[in-house]
Amino acid sequence: MAGHSLTINNQTYNVEIKGETTLLWVLREHLGLTGTKYGCGIALCGSCTVHLDGKPVRSCTLPLSALKKDQKITTIEGLSQNGDHEIQKAWIEAQAPQCGYCQTGQIMQAAALLTENPNPTREEIKTYMNGNLCRCGTYLRILRAIEIAAEKIAANT
């Protein structure tokens, strides 16, 4: 057991957990941040996606021991103050979710995309979102939501 200091959604958490524990289980089981979902557990589905210093990572395979002290973790709970990130608003407008299970990861991946590339082409969106799977097949609506958000971001800049 070792002490770890984590910065999650701009809050500091001190946890006493084994270093091999993955970030996903720390978030869900120890900190009650259950918005991040467990899907495959082997970095193949994207449902556990969070941001590490703004970049999307699969938290199901990221052990605490791999995190550096000053790295900032953002989960769906911290993506925006009131659920009003352009991506979240566009998700509602496009009615993207079906069962909803994969959608946290989809939103986190899409938010990272638009930070890196605010005006992506359809092909760039498909490539970036390729590792985020949806059993309900909401891919077209996700694509549309990302385009809506990109349009809003372009209109606001």
Ligand code: FES
């Ligand atoms: S649960 Fe992490 S990628 Fe599937």
Ligand code: FES
């Ligand atoms: S909305 Fe059901 S798995 Fe994606």
